[in-house]
Amino acid sequence: xxxxxxxxxxxxxxxxxxxxxxxxxxxxxxxxxxxxxxxxxxxxxxxxxxxxxxxxxxxxxxxxxxxxxxxxxxxxxxxxxx
Amino acid sequence: xxxxxxxxxxxxxxxxxxxxxxxxxxxxxxxxxxxxxxxxxxxxxxxxxxxxxxxxxxxxxxxxxxxxxxxxxxxxxxxxxxxxxxxxxxxxxxxxxxxxxxxxxxxxxxxxxxxxxxxxxxxxxxxxxxxxxxxxxxxxxxxxxxxxxxxxxxxxxxxxxxxxxxxxxxxxxxxxxxxxxxxxxxxxxxxxxxxxxxxxxxxxxxxxxxxxxxxxxxxxxxxxxxxxxxxxxxxxxxxxxxxxxxxxxxxxxxxxxxxxxxxxxxxxxxxxxxxxxxxxxxxxxxxxxxxxxxxxxxxxxxxxxxxxxxxxxxxxxxxxxxxxxxxxxxxxxxxxxxxxxxxxxxxxxxxxxxxxxxxxxxxxxxxxxxxxxxxxxxxxxxxxxxxxxxxxxxxxxxxxxxxxxxxxxxxxxxxxxxxxxxxxxxxxxxxxxxxxxxxxxxxxxxxxxxxxxxxxxxxxxxxxxxxxxxxxxxxxxxxxxxxxxxxxxxxxxxxxxxxxxxxxxxxxxxxxxxxxxxxxxxxxxxxxxxxxxxxxxxxxxxxxxxxxxxxxxxxxxxxxxxxxxxxxxxxxxxxxxxxxxxxxxxxxxxxxxxxxxxxxxxxxxxxxxxxxxxxxxxxxxxxxxxxxxxxxxxxxxxxxx
Numbered sequence: 001x002x003x004x005x006x007x008x009x010x011x012x013x014x015x016x017x018x019x020x021x022x023x024x025x026x027x028x029x030x031x032x033x034x035x036x037x038x039x040x041x042x043x044x045x046x047x048x049x050x051x052x053x054x055x056x057x058x059x060x061x062x063x064x065x066x067x068x069x070x071x072x073x074x075x076x077x078x079x080x081x082x
Numbered sequence: 083x084x085x086x087x088x089x090x091x092x093x094x095x096x097x098x099x100x101x102x103x104x105x106x107x108x109x110x111x112x113x114x115x116x117x118x119x120x121x122x123x124x125x126x127x128x129x130x131x132x133x134x135x136x137x138x139x140x141x142x143x144x145x146x147x148x149x150x151x152x153x154x155x156x157x158x159x160x161x162x163x164x165x166x167x168x169x170x171x172x173x174x175x176x177x178x179x180x181x182x183x184x185x186x187x188x189x190x191x192x193x194x195x196x197x198x199x200x201x202x203x204x205x206x207x208x209x210x211x212x213x214x215x216x217x218x219x220x221x222x223x224x225x226x227x228x229x230x231x232x233x234x235x236x237x238x239x240x241x242x243x244x245x246x247x248x249x250x251x252x253x254x255x256x257x258x259x260x261x262x263x264x265x266x267x268x269x270x271x272x273x274x275x276x277x278x279x280x281x282x283x284x285x286x287x288x289x290x291x292x293x294x295x296x297x298x299x300x301x302x303x304x305x306x307x308x309x310x311x312x313x314x315x316x317x318x319x320x321x322x323x324x325x326x327x328x329x330x331x332x333x334x335x336x337x338x339x340x341x342x343x344x345x346x347x348x349x350x351x352x353x354x355x356x357x358x359x360x361x362x363x364x365x366x367x368x369x370x371x372x373x374x375x376x377x378x379x380x381x382x383x384x385x386x387x388x389x390x391x392x393x394x395x396x397x398x399x400x401x402x403x404x405x406x407x408x409x410x411x412x413x414x415x416x417x418x419x420x421x422x423x424x425x426x427x428x429x430x431x432x433x434x435x436x437x438x439x440x441x442x443x444x445x446x447x448x449x450x451x452x453x454x455x456x457x458x459x460x461x462x463x464x465x466x467x468x469x470x471x472x473x474x475x476x477x478x479x480x481x482x483x484x485x486x487x488x489x490x491x492x493x494x495x496x497x498x499x500x501x502x503x504x505x506x507x508x509x510x511x512x513x514x515x516x517x518x519x520x521x522x523x524x525x526x527x528x529x530x531x532x533x534x535x536x537x538x539x540x541x542x543x544x545x546x547x548x549x550x551x552x553x554x555x556x557x558x559x560x561x562x563x564x565x566x567x568x569x570x571x572x573x574x575x576x577x578x579x580x581x582x583x584x585x586x587x588x589x590x591x592x593x594x595x596x597x598x599x600x601x602x603x604x605x606x607x608x609x610x611x612x613x614x615x616x617x618x619x620x621x622x623x624x625x626x627x628x629x630x631x632x633x634x635x636x637x638x639x640x641x642x643x644x645x646x647x648x649x650x651x652x653x654x655x656x657x658x659x660x661x662x663x664x665x666x667x668x669x670x671x672x673x674x675x676x677x678x679x680x681x682x683x684x685x686x687x688x689x690x691x692x693x694x695x696x697x698x699x700x701x702x703x704x705x706x707x708x709x710x711x712x713x714x715x716x717x718x719x720x721x722x723x
Contacts, residue, residue, distance in 0.1 A: 016096065016126040019103075019133050040167050043330060047337045048126055059326050 001079050003027075006053070006072040013048050017041065027069025053079060083319040085122075085342040088491040088507035090482065092121035099130045109146045112138035116150065117486070119178035125171065128341045132170035139173070139182055148700070151466075151674035152182040153355045153582075158209035158258070159185060160193035162220035163334035171344030178345070179352035180466070190332070191220075194244075197251040210582075211259045211351060212252040213307065214245070217323075217334045218265040218288045227272075229282040234290065242294045249304050259354050259584045261347070262299055264292045264310035266334065268323040303585050305350055305513055312346060317506070345508065353511035355582055356572030359489055360463055362405055362504075363454060365472035366416035366423055366445070369497070370402075370435065371395050375426055376418060386432025394498040399434035401501035406439050409519030410510050411526050413442040413457045415470065420445045441526035450477055451484035461526065462639035464575060464675060469509045471500070514568045518612035528608040529640060543717065546644060549606040551718035553646065555653040558592040558616070562601035565613045570634060574675040577636040578668070578682060579701075588618070591633070596621050598630065598657045602650055604641055604718075614638040615646060617654055619666070624694035628664040629705075635668070635682075648714040651686050651706075653722065659708045667691060668704040686714065 001009070007025055014023050018036050031037040037045075049071070050056055055078040065071055092098065095118065102114040115134040123131065138146055147154060155176070159165050169185050176183035186207040188196040193214060196204050223237045249260045269284035271277050277285045292310050299306055313322050318339055327333040335343045352358060367374045372384030372391045384392040385399075406412050412435070416423055423445040427437035437443070442460040444453045450472070458465045466487040472478055478490045491507050493500060532549070558566050567585045574580065583591075592599035602615040615637040622631040632654075637646060658666055668683040684690075688704035697703065 016130065019130045021100070039331070040164075043327070043333065044125070044129075044167060044337045051124075051338060057326075059329050062326075062330055 001076055003069070003072045003076045006076045006079075007068065009052065010049065010068065010072060010075075013052050014045070017045050017048050025068050027067065027072065029068040030066070049075065055079065083321060083338070085124075085339065086345065087122070087494075088503055089120060089122040090478075090490075090492045092118070092123075095121055095123060095127050096130075099127060099134060102134055108138040109150075111135070112146075113150060115174075116152075116177050119174050120482075120486070122492075123174075123341060125338050125340045128174050128344070129170040131174050131177075135173070135177060139184075147182050148672075149674065152177070152180055153357065154182045154184070155211065155351060155355060156184045156186070156207060156209050157211045157213060157351060158188065158196075158204060158207060159213045159215055160188045160196050161213075161215035162191055162193060163215065163217045164190060164332045165215055165335075167331075167333065167337050168335060168340045168343055171340035172347055173344075175341070175344035175348035176351065179348050180357050181348060181352055181355060183348070183351070194248065197248045197255075205255075209252075209256050209258045210584075211261060211354065212256065213261045213263065213347065214248065215263045215307070215334075216265060217263075218268050218284075218291075219328075222284075223287055223291075225282045225287070227280065227282050231281045234281040234287065238287070238290050238294050241291060242298050245295065246298055246302060249302050253584070253586045257584055257587045257590070260302075260304045261307050261350055262295060262304050263307040264295055266309050266313045266322050268328075268334075305354070307347055307350060309343075309346070317346075318342065349508040349511040350513070353513045354571060356570075356574060358511050358572070359469045359509040360467040361411040361413055361441075361457075361461060361469065362402060362510075363413040363415045363457060363468050363470045364402060365470075365474070365477070366414060366418055366426070368473045369471060369500075370399055371426065371430075372497075376422055380426065380430055383426070383430075385430060391497075392432070394496070396432060396434055398497055398500045401504070403434050403439060405510065407520060408510075408512070408515065409522040411441050411461060411463070411522065412439050413461065413468075414440050414444060415450055415453045415457060415472075416445045417447055417450070418445040441529070449480070449484075451481055454481065454485060454488055461529075462575075462642055466675075469504070469507075471504065473497070513571070514564055516565045516568065518565055521610070521612055525609065525611055525640060532606075532608060546717035549608075549644070549717070551604060551606045551644065551646075552721060553649045553653075553718045554603045554605070554721045554723060555650075556601050556603075556723045558588065558599040558601045558618075562613065563589060563592070566599075566601045566616045569613065569616050569638065570618075570636065573636040573638065574673070575639050575678055576642065577634075577673075577676050578632070578679055579634050579671045580673050580676060581634050583634075591618050591620055594620065596661070598654060598661065600650070600653060600657070602646070602653070604644075604646060611638070611641055614641045615650055617650060619654060619658065622667075622694070624696055625667055628662070629667050630658045630661075630663040630665070632666060632668045644718075645716040646718070647682065647686065648716040649718050649720050652713040652716070653720060655706065655708055655711050655713075659711070664708050666706040666708065667694075668706065669697070669701055670704070671698065671701045 011025050015021050053075050102111055105111045112135045115131050118131055173183050225237055252258045252260050265288050267285050267288045272283055273280055277283050321336045321339040323334055324336050327336045364370055372395055373382055375383055385395050386392045427433055442457045444457055465485055469489045470481055482490050489509055556562055563585055567588050571582050591597050597620040600617040601613055604611045604614045618634040619630045619632045625631055668688050683704035688706045691703040691705035693703050
């Protein structure tokens with residue numbers, strides 16, 4: 001999956017987690033852009049993405065997530081590495 | 083990890099939740115949310131269901147919940163690990179088990195302060211249940227690895243004494259039922275297989291603490307959320323104590339396992355509120371034995387030693403028989419010829435279940451939904467007390483559609499896995515185990531005999547006389563307290579006010595010399611029915627000094643239609659008059675399930691009476707003058723102890 005494809009596939013994950021069908025993701029989307037994206041929702045998002053893509057994030061990776069683009073990049077790299 | 087496997091899958095749960103979101107009426111949304119909680123759901127779907135229900139649940143005291151048959155309950159979670167991400171799943175599991183839960187979380191890690199200090203928020207919340215959700219990393223015992231066994235024992239005792247203090251505080255301050263979570267072992271082994279032989283090794287310490295917690299809980303009337311056992315049984319897979327989630331967010335239970343954790347907690351809360359199921363209804367062909375008795379005959383069906391399949395069916399029968407020994411009622415609901423079906427119980431040498439284990443045996447060619455209704459009627463229990471086990475997916479589906487209040491577990495293809503699946507569903511969660519429980523199966527079988535006697539007796543009066551009933555009334559003391567509390571908390575139909583009390587609260591009322599707190603037992607020529615009725619009557623600030631309020635009056639439906647209530651009134655009125663009261667004030671609070679006692683007080687000769695100040699709107703009040711009262715007619719000998 002390319003980063004763009006991952007970004008596309010992340011959209012329904014975000015919509016489910018935040019229960020909001022109007023969410024549209026761009027690579028620049030950050031926690032500030034989405035209502036309810038706090039530290040607790042962040043963990044839930046991580047786990048939901050892990051389940052959706054069948055990957056596992058390392059502890060250190062969790063600290064460095066800057067925005068959705070970076071998130072997609074990381075997932076895409078993990079999928080390629082398999 | 084797949085979880086909640088006993089719930090049937092929904093082909094389009096996400097879409098169904100989306101559709102329900104567009105429903106404008108909050109109560110209708112809640113109703114649809116409750117329906118959808120009955121399907122297998124992951125953590126995001128569970129959180130979305132919680133949001134669907136939230137608006138209507140915001141005010142659990144509003145009248146909106148009563149018609150939906152939900153019991154409101156306030157639960158405080160005091161935790162040493164993060165639990166905020168588990169709250170939606172706890173509430174949703176509550177809804178699935180007919181509870182409207184309000185949750186309060188004390189700040190993370192401050193559980194001692196919350197109970198020992200002044201916690202205004204907790205006090206304002208006034209919890210009815212307090213969950214101490216602790217974990218093995220919390221406040222480790224500071225012991226050197228080579229500490230001697232005696233030293234370890236002393237440290238464990240000191241820690242558990244500290245817990246006892248917290249439990250007592252929760253009970254004294256809030257009269258709350260305490261639920262203690264056991265400690266999930268999280269430490270990697272230091273010594274390998276030698277670990278348990280070193281008393282102060284981390285893993286051994288956790289085990290010892292859990293052991294001591296369980297023993298103390300039994301002494302103190304505290305319930306267990308036994309996460310350590312669930313973990314050992316593999317219920318949570320690798321999802322407990324994931325080090326990444328711990329370092330990231332101090333989560334003991336990962337978000338993905340929230341639905342399972344929520345259900346494990348909610349089933350205990352539901353059991354405390356009297357909402358556990360009471361009866362296991364079994365299909366016969368390919369459920370209790372392999373094959374079809376009508377086609378294969380007694381010699382052709384697979385059951386018992388000799389074949390792996392036969393052994394698997396036998397193992398499921400043995401599990402059902404053990405459930406009966408602990409007080410779960412067994413029934414049979416099968417499409418079969420009655421005589422042919424019964425013959426297996428009477429004549430097959432390998433049956434673990436006997437015909438006498440089955441309190442209601444319904445085998446015919448009619449539809450199963452109708453037959454389940456009949457079973458509930460025969461046993462005088464609600465349809466929502468039934469669990470129906472049938473290997474046939476089509477039958478399961480029809481029953482779920484026709485009778486959504488009956489629990490119908492989704493079953494694995496292999497009967498070898500049936501016992502574990504039924505156990506995992508937690509339908510029969512207990513909060514007590516008394517001698518009466520073990521006698522219950524027999525008692526229901528005797529009831530069947532009584533019904534047969536009734537159809538032979540030409541008149542009701544002759545039947546009642548012929549039963550040779552003896553009602554024994556005792557003031558509720560330490561002996562009666564556990565069973566009386568259990569009955570208060572699980573009786574739904576013959577229950578005038580449905581007030582649920584923890585043991586400590588019942589004791590408080592019973593110990594008040596101005597109260598009349600009665601436990602009543604009934605025996606007859608067929609056997610002892612055990613403790614079957616409880617009455618709590620107490621003075622009330624909203625009433626006159628010479629009026630005694632009947633706070634709670636309930637009775638087991640096993641003894642319905644035998645005029646026990648008239649004899650109980652005789653005992654109650656006698657005790658109240660003796661204590662100097664001039665009138666009894668009865669209260670009826672309608673619920674979705676207690677319609678059968680709407681006319682209880684007028685039937686006994688009470689007169690309508692205005693509601694005292696502060697009474698709830700739906701309640702009706704009734705007065706019974708004690709000046710010159712006469713015992714009503716009944717047909718039993720009354721003994722007072």
